[in-house]
Amino acid sequence: MIQLDNTIAPAQDILDELAEYQSAVDAKPDFLARSAEGKAKFSAKNKKSNKVFNAVKKSLTEMCSGARRCVYCEDSVGDEVEHFFPKDLYPEKVFRWDNYVYACGNCNGPKNNKFAVFHNTTGVFQTVNPPPKQPAQQPPAGDPALINPRVEDPLAYCMLDLAGTFKFVIIATTNTREYKKADYTYNDVLRLNHEEREFLRQAREEAYGDYKARLSEYVQQRNAGSPAAKLQNMITQLQKKSHPTVWKEMQRYHQKGILQGVDVRLDALFAQAPEALSW
Ligand SMILES: [Zn+2]
Structure with a gap:
């Protein structure tokens, strides 16, 4: 997982169009309506015929390493516009440029709408995605418990063991928020060390x-x-x-x-x- 160059962005007219899409989602009266509208509108707009998303993809391509590699596994081609904050849970970020990364299907599929926060009031780690096939509910306010490659350096949380295993080792002290965040990101959500993804190792x-x-x-x-x-x-x-x-x-x-x-x-x-x- 790599930190992306956050200075890259589409032109202002493209950002303005995204903001317009977003305002139509935000205008819906409640969370469930916004969540449904965000998903439907994103499917409708994220098409080859849409010039806004063509420009978005061009900028995402510039951000990728090498031959458009996935931000998470750095191995497969990044060919899906992935929402760091899942669109079901955060409809207010569906058309936000700073919420997009290019990811591969193997990473994006299992990640889906998995997300967790450290609750603003209690500080407690809390997964906020609904159980399978259940509708999403508005997550409580809190800091993301997933490392965001748009704004953070994943290598501040982990080191890659070059001495033999080529697995990611968490640097942070156990029982800290940083440790939990790294463990949740690398092991629970992206499974970058998991034996089912031995090919990555x-x-x-x-x-x-x-x-x-x-x-x-x-x-x-x-x-x-x-x-x-x-x-x-x-x-x-x-x-x-x-x-x-x-x-x-x-x-x-x-x-x-x-x-x-x-x-x-x-x-x-x-x-x-x-x-x-x-x-
Ligand atoms: Zn990937």
Whole structure:
């Protein structure tokens, strides 16, 4: 899961049209009516023939890593406009640009309308999605208990274990709000460590080898005096790879001084090419 570049946005006329769609939803008299209207209107508008959503998708594509990878798993193609705040539960955010990310069907399907908050008054963690096939109810006010990649860095909550398992390990202390939020996001909702998504773990391991090979090749080419344009192209290609979290963690392990205990050769590559720490 990666943090997205929140400075990317569609043009103002597109945002204005979204706001107009939204006001029609907000005008409905009660929560159930707004929830139903939001869902129906989103299905009607999220079509290839709709220029507003074509522009929305163009901006979401710009936000994605590499070849339009899903924000959550960083592996499959992101081809569904996903609402971070589920549209059933938060009809007031159905047409809000800052509520959209591009996700893949494998992530978006199971996520569906799963959501939880830390209740504003009690601070208690509370899931707010209805049981299957039950209508949604208006959630209580509270901070989201799901990490929002539009505004937060998921790597502030977790580290990827590069030493062997290639699973996400929660950094926060147990029994804290941050721990609960990371556990709910990574394990309950997105299941990024789950054995049913073993292919993701394998893909992260493969990405590690690939990033390392690219860095090694870059150092060789740079030392051999290759032209700047060729080197820049190598950097650009590396930055377009799937699983950018793996690369971010390789950099972080080196910066924290723990990479030496994991991979001496990779650590030495970063020492030889410190410029790679900002790619
Ligand atoms: Zn995905």
